[in-house]
Amino acid sequence: xxxxxxxxxxxxxxxxxxxxxxxxxxxxxxxxxxxxxxxxxxxxxxxxxxxxxxxxxxxxxxxxxxxxxxxxxxxxxxxxxxxxxxxxxxxxxxxxxxxxxxxxxxxxxxxxxxxxxxxxxxxxxxxxxxxxxxxxxxxxxxxxxxxxxxxxxxxxxxxxxxxxxxxxxxxxxxxxxxxxxxxxxxxxxxxxxxxxxxxxxxxxxxxxxxxxxxxxxxxxxxxxxxxxxxxxxxxxxxxxxxxxxxxxxxxxxxxxxxxxxxxxxxxxxxxxxxxxxxxxxxxxxxxxxxxxxxxxxxxxxxxxxxxxxxxx
Numbered sequence: 001x002x003x004x005x006x007x008x009x010x011x012x013x014x015x016x017x018x019x020x021x022x023x024x025x026x027x028x029x030x031x032x033x034x035x036x037x038x039x040x041x042x043x044x045x046x047x048x049x050x051x052x053x054x055x056x057x058x059x060x061x062x063x064x065x066x067x068x069x070x071x072x073x074x075x076x077x078x079x080x081x082x083x084x085x086x087x088x089x090x091x092x093x094x095x096x097x098x099x100x101x102x103x104x105x106x107x108x109x110x111x112x113x114x115x116x117x118x119x120x121x122x123x124x125x126x127x128x129x130x131x132x133x134x135x136x137x138x139x140x141x142x143x144x145x146x147x148x149x150x151x152x153x154x155x156x157x158x159x160x161x162x163x164x165x166x167x168x169x170x171x172x173x174x175x176x177x178x179x180x181x182x183x184x185x186x187x188x189x190x191x192x193x194x195x196x197x198x199x200x201x202x203x204x205x206x207x208x209x210x211x212x213x214x215x216x217x218x219x220x221x222x223x224x225x226x227x228x229x230x231x232x233x234x235x236x237x238x239x240x241x242x243x244x245x246x247x248x249x250x251x252x253x254x255x256x257x258x259x260x261x262x263x264x265x266x267x268x269x270x271x272x273x274x275x276x277x278x279x280x281x282x283x284x285x286x287x288x289x290x291x292x293x294x295x296x297x298x299x300x301x302x303x304x305x306x307x308x309x310x311x312x
Contacts (some may be wrong), residue, residue, distance in 0.1 A: 026259025030263045032225065075178035078171075089194065109169075113169030121175070133288075156242075172241060
């Protein structure tokens with residue numbers, strides 16, 4: 001795993017990581033919708049992260065990665081709560097009340113929040129073309145969401161959906177300041193911490209575990225989320241956050257809703273309108289504009305890190 005300040009990652013590696021995050025995370029919203037149709041949401045997500053975290057932790061022990069210290073565990077607890085409890089866990093609960101395709105649109109807000117946090121935490125500057133792409137993509141998201149208002153979405157799940165995107169963006173940015181011995185081990189730690197918190201949240205919210213709730217469809221969706229959503233997709237995302245500019249890593253938030261809408265319409269038979277198609281086109285155009293943007297100048301923190309590494 002490369003880190004910022006090291007040699008630039010190969011374009012093929014970046015393309016593969018982006019493709020994995022685009023496709024796998026785009027499919028997680030419909031998969032969650034299927035899983036929570038019968039399995040209580042917090043219990044479902046707790047099982048997902050407990051299984052995925054245990055597998056990643058075991059893989060780290062096989063690779064003989066150095067055990068994390070107390071500081072790493074504190075960082076994992078903070079980011080794991082933001083990324084996997086306040087964001088992913090709560091989002092799974094909202095999908096009991098809103099369509100999967102519409103729910104995925106909330107995360108199209110993440111690049112906007114990430115740009116704000118990137119400036120506040122790292123003094124990152126957006127190139128004008130990248131800012132234009134962000135604006136276009138956000139406009140496409142708003143256009144997609146507006147006609148969905150006719151579905152009379154419930155207020156609380158809708159508001160929480162926006163909060164989920166905010167929590168995800170904040171957690172994504174603050175984890176860049178954390179020291180870590182291994183990015184895969186950090187993923188495992190975050191998932192294990194989140195699994196414990198989500199299990200307690202499910203317990204105190206009145207959820208109960210019942211074998212009968214694990215229908216074949218729900219079980220298949222849960223296994224898919226464990227392997228592809230949590231292990232493969234989440235690890236690819238962490239790699240991107242530590243190897244490419246924030247604006248490029250955040251483009252998944254524009255592509256994922258499109259993938260989710262297509263899969264939700266095709267597999268879950270959710271309603272499709274011409275507004276959805278037009279909005280998806282605007283989102284894709286915004287991604288293209290962002291990809292054409294030049295890399296912004298290094299932030300103050302990154303410049304200092306590079307200077308220290310050159311001295312060594």
